[in-house]
Amino acid sequence: MSQVSDLLRRYGVVMTSYVLIACSVWIVIMIVVPQAVMLTYTFWYEDKNLVGELYREIDQGYAQLDAFDAKLADLDSRISAAAADAKSVLEIRRDEIVKKEKALEARLATLEKRYEEEKTRIYWGLRNYKYLFSNADHRMVFFKTIWASVLVTFLALVFCYPVAYYLAKVAPAERAALVMLGLIVPYWVNELLRVFAWQMILSGRGVLNLALSLFGIVDINSLNPPPPNYLGDGGVIVGMIYAYILFMVFPLYNVIETLDRNQIEAGTDLGAPWWGIHWHIVIPHAKPGIAVGCIMTFMLAAGSYAVPMALSGGRSQWFTQIIYTWTNETQDMNLGATYALLLLVLCILFIMAMMRVFRVSLEDIAK
Amino acid sequence: MGMDVDLDAVTMRFDEFVAVRNATLTVNSGEFFSFLGPSGCGKTTILRMVSGFIDPSEGSIRIGGIDMRGIGPNKRPTALIFQNLALFPLMKVWENISFGLRFRGADAAARRKRADELLDLIELPDQGDKLVSELSGGQRQRVAIARALAVEPEVLLLDEPLSALDLKLRQHMRAELRAIQRRTGVTFIYITHDQGEALTMSDRVAVMSQGMIEHIDDSEVIYNRPSTAFVATFVGENNPFYGRVVETLADGHAVVDTELGRIRGVNATRRVVGDNVIVFVRPERCKIVENADFDNVMETTVDRLDFEGAFVNLFLRGQRGKDIIVHMTNDGRALEFQPGMPVKVGFSVDNATILPEAELAAD
Numbered sequence: 001m002s003q004v005s006d007l008l009r010r011y012g013v014v015m016t017s018y019v020l021i022a023c024s025v026w027i028v029i030m031i032v033v034p035q036a037v038m039l040t041y042t043f044w045y046e047d048k049n050l051v052g053e054l055y056r057e058i059d060q061g062y063a064q065l066d067a068f069d070a071k072l073a074d075l076d077s078r079i080s081a082a083a084a085d086a087k088s089v090l091e092i093r094r095d096e097i098v099k100k101e102k103a104l105e106a107r108l109a110t111l112e113k114r115y116e117e118e119k120t121r122i123y124w125g126l127r128n129y130k131y132l133f134s135n136a137d138h139r140m141v142f143f144k145t146i147w148a149s150v151l152v153t154f155l156a157l158v159f160c161y162p163v164a165y166y167l168a169k170v171a172p173a174e175r176a177a178l179v180m181l182g183l184i185v186p187y188w189v190n191e192l193l194r195v196f197a198w199q200m201i202l203s204g205r206g207v208l209n210l211a212l213s214l215f216g217i218v219d220i221n222s223l224n225p226p227p228p229n230y231l232g233d234g235g236v237i238v239g240m241i242y243a244y245i246l247f248m249v250f251p252l253y254n255v256i257e258t259l260d261r262n263q264i265e266a267g268t269d270l271g272a273p274w275w276g277i278h279w280h281i282v283i284p285h286a287k288p289g290i291a292v293g294c295i296m297t298f299m300l301a302a303g304s305y306a307v308p309m310a311l312s313g314g315r316s317q318w319f320t321q322i323i324y325t326w327t328n329e330t331q332d333m334n335l336g337a338t339y340a341l342l343l344l345v346l347c348i349l350f351i352m353a354m355m356r357v358f359r360v361s362l363e364d365i366a367k
Numbered sequence: 368m369g370m371d372v373d374l375d376a377v378t379m380r381f382d383e384f385v386a387v388r389n390a391t392l393t394v395n396s397g398e399f400f401s402f403l404g405p406s407g408c409g410k411t412t413i414l415r416m417v418s419g420f421i422d423p424s425e426g427s428i429r430i431g432g433i434d435m436r437g438i439g440p441n442k443r444p445t446a447l448i449f450q451n452l453a454l455f456p457l458m459k460v461w462e463n464i465s466f467g468l469r470f471r472g473a474d475a476a477a478r479r480k481r482a483d484e485l486l487d488l489i490e491l492p493d494q495g496d497k498l499v500s501e502l503s504g505g506q507r508q509r510v511a512i513a514r515a516l517a518v519e520p521e522v523l524l525l526d527e528p529l530s531a532l533d534l535k536l537r538q539h540m541r542a543e544l545r546a547i548q549r550r551t552g553v554t555f556i557y558i559t560h561d562q563g564e565a566l567t568m569s570d571r572v573a574v575m576s577q578g579m580i581e582h583i584d585d586s587e588v589i590y591n592r593p594s595t596a597f598v599a600t601f602v603g604e605n606n607p608f609y610g611r612v613v614e615t616l617a618d619g620h621a622v623v624d625t626e627l628g629r630i631r632g633v634n635a636t637r638r639v640v641g642d643n644v645i646v647f648v649r650p651e652r653c654k655i656v657e658n659a660d661f662d663n664v665m666e667t668t669v670d671r672l673d674f675e676g677a678f679v680n681l682f683l684r685g686q687r688g689k690d691i692i693v694h695m696t697n698d699g700r701a702l703e704f705q706p707g708m709p710v711k712v713g714f715s716v717d718n719a720t721i722l723p724e725a726e727l728a729a730d
Binding site for chain 1 (some may be wrong): 418419420439440441442445446447449451453454455457458466467469470471514515517518
């Protein structure tokens with residue numbers, strides 16, 4: 001609470017209260033409540049199958065009632081037109097049908113009552129989790145998503161580290177500013193549009209193949225076989241690295257920037273080659289930035305929807321797409337919540353693993 | 368024994384700005400050599416050129432007779448000690464010291480052993496496993512020196528290493544550095560703006576101003592026989608008297624008519640009658656006298672007195688209105704002087720240096 005009294009002293013009661021209240025509201029409304037609701041969702045389910053069955057039965061029942069009515073009407077007309085001795089047989093039949101009808105109506109009443117109950121009934125249990133862990137296809141998609149996200153993170157790191165180092169330590173000030181501007185400007189364009197731009201680049205008759213056809217490597221006009229397209233797993237990975245590059249470059253840049261240039265020079269002066277400088281001096285210093293960059297890139301990649309949707313060409317499936325199917329197509333919010341929770345748990349585990357591997361604490365990351 | 372370092376007509380230009388102009392000198396093998404000058408005089412640039420971080424625009428640098436052009440800092444037989452030390456904060460002390468040995472094929476055990484040897488040399492035994500942040504300023508200083516010595520350089524380059532230390536520590540470290548240099552025989556090139564450091568530690572000193580080397584010599588000659596007005600005023604305190612030569616004498620002396628009066632001084636740079644000159648007289652070479660037993664005697668009045676503990680600075684005004692400062696030890700008589708008292712100031716011919724008129728060192 002000493003921090004609170006510090007704040008009070010510096011900024012006064014009004015400012016401090018505003019800050020504390022705003023933070024609490026933010027945390028509660030934007031983080032705690034949604035997560036808590038989602039968590040409870042995973043523990044109950046509706047038995048849609050049962051409801052559907054009841055609905056069908058009721059439907060069939062009414063159809064059957066209509067059939068009975070038709071039959072009765074028919075019998076009535078035949079009875080009135082029939083001779084006396086035939087009449088009793090028909091009347092017996094009519095009575096039977098009326099009895100059946102009544103029975104059916106009673107049954108329908110019960111069914112409808114049950115339907116109304118089941119329509120809004122929720123069952124508490126672990127059925128959602130059981131479903132999740134038993135579905136082999138979804139399991140495969142889940143692990144594929146993890147693996148691909150790790151790959152994206154690793155490739156982004158390998159690509160962005162030299163760029164960040166160049167900007168932070170090698171480039172003169174104006175050039176560094178220009179390159180950073182060049183990195184930021186694409187982000188002024190909506191993410192979806194940029195992803196679709198990649199679709200245009202990677203598709204069979206897209207920009208990449210157009211360029212290749214200029215060198216004669218690819219025939220863009222051939223119909224059989226058609227020119228190759230680069231959508232699919234590879235396309236998704238490239239698209240993700242492109243989309244999230246800033247989230248890797250900037251944490252790296254910020255942390256490398258704080259490294260005293262003299263240390264690099266001292267290392268060089270003592271005889272270290274360039275790789276020795278990076279391995280022993282720059283990277284240890286940059287660990288918090290690397291951790292932050294990896295965490296953000298991984299979370300964005302694992303949770304990405306637009307990129308796999310646009311660039312997988314129908315070939316691969318991403319975990320987020322399954323969640324979308326549950327929530328928007330099948331309308332099963334509970335399964336959707338369960339899958340989403342799994343994704344969240346995955347990300348938290350990844351963050352903790354990163355923090356342990358790079359030996360950084362939360363404060364380092366916050367900086 | 369360390370190597371010699373040879374600068375031949377070395378010039379360094381940064382776009383329009385000339386940082387070092389036509390520097391030619393030789394640092395002898397095993398010498399403690401200092402570059403002395405104010406900020407911006409080019410001494411840091413020279414150090415960076417010798418260590419290999421920049422190549423001179425013109426001229427050549429040879430170490431041990433080998434031309435160093437195109438050879439990077441990690442390949443030169445030099446080691447640099449930075450002004451802010453640049454120790455590696457994430458490594459332990461022994462890892463810092465043995466860092467350079469990693470790239471010479473030494474395994475961990477050999478490196479640890481060498482680090483321990485050097486820790487003994489710098490008198491910090493058993494401190495190897497600490498982090499740099501746990502050491503004091505003086506201890507860190509010594510670790511930086513050990514780190515540089517670990518790679519067995521022929522030439523050790525020191526960039527104002529003592530400027531961040533307090534007075535007592537600085538004085539202690541001066542003796543330490545000198546002792547280490549004597550013990551290892553490595554050629555030391557030391558840059559500083561503190562002339563006390565340069566004079567006490569060095570075999571020879573090069574005084575620099577605005578990219579030019581003004582004077583290279585032993586400490587004693589630099590101080591007693593400065594060759595330019597800048598050197599005369601940058602190194603130590605000096606009384607400058609502007610004037611014109613009125614007579615030259617056969618024994619290498621000359622008479623100058625100055626703002627203080629007529630002074631007879633040593634004419635080492637062979638000025639002729641009519642030349643504009645400055646006559647420099649060291650404050651500690653002036654004596655308060657009763658009679659005219661000295662070559663030069665001036666009538667003055669006491670203006671004020673600065674009492675600085677062990678010594679006293681006496682400000683006297685001459686008959687032509689020019690001040691002369693006399694530096695005296697606090698032998699008990701100093702406080703007898705009251706403002707307004709008439710006193711006679713005397714100094715010998717040898718203590719009056721005649722130099723061409725030129726820019727003085729800024730205060």
